Amino acid sequence: MSVQIRSLTRHAPKASRKLLNDVSLTIEDGAFVALVGPSGAGKTTLLRTIAGLDGPYEGSVLVDGQVLAGRPMRERRIGFVFQNYALFRHMTVARNISFGLDVLPRGARPDRGTIAARVAELLELIQLPTLGGAYPDQLSGGQRQRVALARALATKPGLLLLDEPFGALDPIVRRQIRRWLRGLHDQLGLTTVLVTHDHEEALEVADRLVVMQDGRIVQDAAAETLDAAPATPFVMEFLGEALAFAGRVTHGRFLPDDPNVLSFPVGAGDGPATALLRPHEVRLVAAGGTAHATPLAGGQGGLRRLAVALGAREVEILVLPERLGAAGTEGLGLDIGRARLFRDGVPLAGALVAPAGHALPRVTGVG
Template identity: 90%
Template sequence: MSVQIRSLTRRAPNASRKMLDGVSLTIEDGAFVALVGPSGAGKTTLLRTIAGLDGPYEGTVLVDGRVLAGRPMRERRIGFVFQNYALFRHMTVARNISFGLDVLPRGERPDRGAIAARVAELLELIQLPTLGGAYPDQLSGGQRQRVALARALATKPGLLLLDEPFGALDPIVRRQIRRWLRGLHDQLGLTTVLVTHDHDEALEVADRLVVMQNGRVVQEAAAETLDAAPATPFVMEFLGEALEFPGQVAHGRFLPDDPNVLSFAVGAGDGPATAYLRPHEARLVAAGGAARAIPLTGGQGGLRRLAVALGTREVEILVLPERLGQVGTEGLGLDIGRARLFRDGAPLAGAPPVASGQELPRVTVG
């Protein structure tokens, strides 16, 4: 099922602010999309509006080309998984899963045998075939999450909406469940929309990320595009650790305010600008500054973490272990030639930056 959202605006109950502010978004049939952003960005409000759980609103929500407003929930073919699972504690796992089928109007409700067969099918699908007679309190968090997903799938929805479904799980179980969920999405051919504030989670399971801030869609794209060409500094910083270096563009070069950070060539007009880059994209250069490298414990992806004292402040970077032996720890310059440049909160137009100084192979972490 596809989803088209056009100029969607929803106000808070007291009408003092907009919870959604002119959101337009298209979700293709069969896509797995993650809505990401900080708390209060409007992610859950958008999800609930798609489901028809919230209102009123201005704008249009179309599912498979049809307007949802005024249509009963049972006709929408939408499955919804809440953050707290919302399982009925007094019902067995099997009864929880069959609930959506049990409450269908008599003319649409399958017979008992068909419902039992559907429950057995779903118990196999969620890998809990022997737990139909158990109660939610007897299950682990990961098992309860899978039961909530099975209940949402019981009526064979074409669209699955997930509101922070892994928030209560420990990290190991979270990784297991989200890998399982991605496999389930592919197996069933669903259209899935996931709300999460965890960008690592979104990167692992989703085809496309929709970054939200203050009730608006800031940028939507594949993860690789968001990282390579973020639309705003917020997107850059939200999707991972980022280093920030203010400075000026003059005569075709970016000149950082800190003299221990090396300038690099750009094809942009003169004026103030700010450079952002990931810690693993910075390079230490043996000459060209008075910076000092201070080894720290820990690292990431085979890279070593260093504190670089620039004089007025310290920044932490990630480097190949052998690199520190090549350049030493004193009299260093910091090469930020792989940075993305912004001016007034927007990407700075111009040629891609050219890395300066001594090169290292580019290493992607995470």
């Protein structure tokens, strides 16, 4: 099922504040899209509006080209998994899963044998075939999450909406469940929309990330595009640890304000600018300045974490161990030629420069 959202605006009840502000979004049939952003960005409000759980609103929401407003929930073919699972504690796992089928109007409700077969099929699908008679309180968090997903899938929806479904799980179980969920999405041919504030989680399972801030969509792109060409400094900083260096573009070069940071060529016009880059994209240059580096505990992906003192400021970077050895720890300069440049929050065209030797393996989970 596809989703088309056009100029969607929703106000907070009894307030002039906009929860969603002129949001437009297209989700293709079979896509797995993650809505990401900080708390209060509008992610859950957008998800609930797609599901028809919230309103009223201005604009339009179409699923497979049809307007949802006014249509009963049972006709929408949408499965929704809440953050707290919302399982009925007094019902068995089997009854929880069959609930959506049990409450269908008599004319649309399958017979008991068909419902029982569907429950058994879903128990196999979520890898809990023997737990139909158990109660939610007897299950682990990961098992309850799977039951919530099975209940959402019982009516064979074409669109699956997930609101922070992994938040209550420990890290190991979270990784297992989200990989399983991605496989389930591909197996069933679903269209899936996931709300999460965890960008790593979104990167692992989604085809596209829709970054939201203050009720608006800031950028909608694949992870590689978001990292290489973020639309705003907020996108850059939300998706991982980032270092910022102020300076100016003059005659085709970015000149940092800090004398320990090396200039580099850009294709942008003259004026003030800010360079942002990841800690693993910084290179240490011997005899390039007066900075000095101190090794720190921890690292990422085989890289060494260093604290680099730049006079009144200290930054933490990640470097290959052999590069640290070649540069030493005193009289250093910082080469930031992999930076993305922004002016007044807008990316500067032609500012991303990749000099030879700057390529480093992509590191996630640093921030």
